[in-house]
Amino acid sequence: DTGVSQDPRHKITKRGQNVTFRCDPISEHNRLYWYRQTLGQGPEFLTYFQNEAQLEKSRLLSDRFSAERPKGSFSTLEIQRTEQGDSAMYLCASSPPSSGLQETQYFGPGTRLLVL
Amino acid sequence: DQQVKQNSPSLSVQEGRISILNCDYTNSMFDYFLWYKKYPAEGPTFLISISSIKDKNEDGRFTVFLNKSAKHLSLHIVPSQPGDSAVYFCAARGVNAGNNRKLIWGLGTSLAVNP
Numbered sequence: 001d002t003g004v005s006q007d008p009r010h011k012i013t014k015r016g017q018n019v020t021f022r023c024d025p026i027s028e029h030n031r032l033y034w035y036r037q038t039l040g041q042g043p044e045f046l047t048y049f050q051n052e053a054q055l056e057k058s059r060l061l062s063d064r065f066s067a068e069r070p071k072g073s074f075s076t077l078e079i080q081r082t083e084q085g086d087s088a089m090y091l092c093a094s095s096p097p098s099s100g101l102q103e104t105q106y107f108g109p110g111t112r113l114l115v116l
Numbered sequence: 117d118q119q120v121k122q123n124s125p126s127l128s129v130q131e132g133r134i135s136i137l138n139c140d141y142t143n144s145m146f147d148y149f150l151w152y153k154k155y156p157a158e159g160p161t162f163l164i165s166i167s168s169i170k171d172k173n174e175d176g177r178f179t180v181f182l183n184k185s186a187k188h189l190s191l192h193i194v195p196s197q198p199g200d201s202a203v204y205f206c207a208a209r210g211v212n213a214g215n216n217r218k219l220i221w222g223l224g225t226s227l228a229v230n231p
Contacts, residue, residue, distance in 0.1 A: 045218040095217070
């Protein structure tokens with residue numbers, strides 16, 4: 001397995017357009033997280049899936065944002081009506097089911113979004 | 117309100133010497149701490165972690181120390197190598213509703229190891 005993959009790696013879009021990002025976690029990892037990172041900041045939690053269930057959403061995730069993980073494997077993050085403030089690196093991480101309390105999240109390379 | 121603080125934005129160290137990166141936290145409910153390394157335009161890479169029941173964890177050149185009473189942890193890299201030059205993030209976790217183990221991150225410290 002080659003780790004967590006994300007597609008696309010880069011996305012440039014115009015304000016008001018919709019964008020969708022995909023994350024493929026490490027196989028058999030049942031936990032999947034989305035984070036967002038802006039320049040000079042650490043990653044900020046957006047949302048969390050355990051299998052196909054979305055169990056928590058941050059208040060950072062406005063109603064323009066939606067995430068899915070329909071079959072408990074890959075996940076998509078969609079941003080509707082993008083705004084310039086959405087420009088950031090969007091990071092996906094996964095962790096295995098039997099990790100217990102000492103869970104390590106493994107990150108993908110991220111999708112860098114630029115909204116013009 | 118920054119719950120995880122890395123007060124040094126940058127650190128410069130000579131190759132072969134020790135690098136010490138510091139991290140402070142405010143939430144006493146955090147039970148697990150991790151250090152990640154990040155190169156530009158890449159995702160964070162896991163380095164080392166420590167549970168709140170321990171005060172030290174070592175993995176090769178990397179050692180993490182945890183002082184719970186001071187709510188302080190540090191990452192020691194010895195000997196430092198030029199390839200260690202990157203941004204280092206401290207992250208902390210507490211178990212939340214729905215078993216969400218989301219990580220709370222510091223702002224990072226940029227380490228430069230000079231040959």
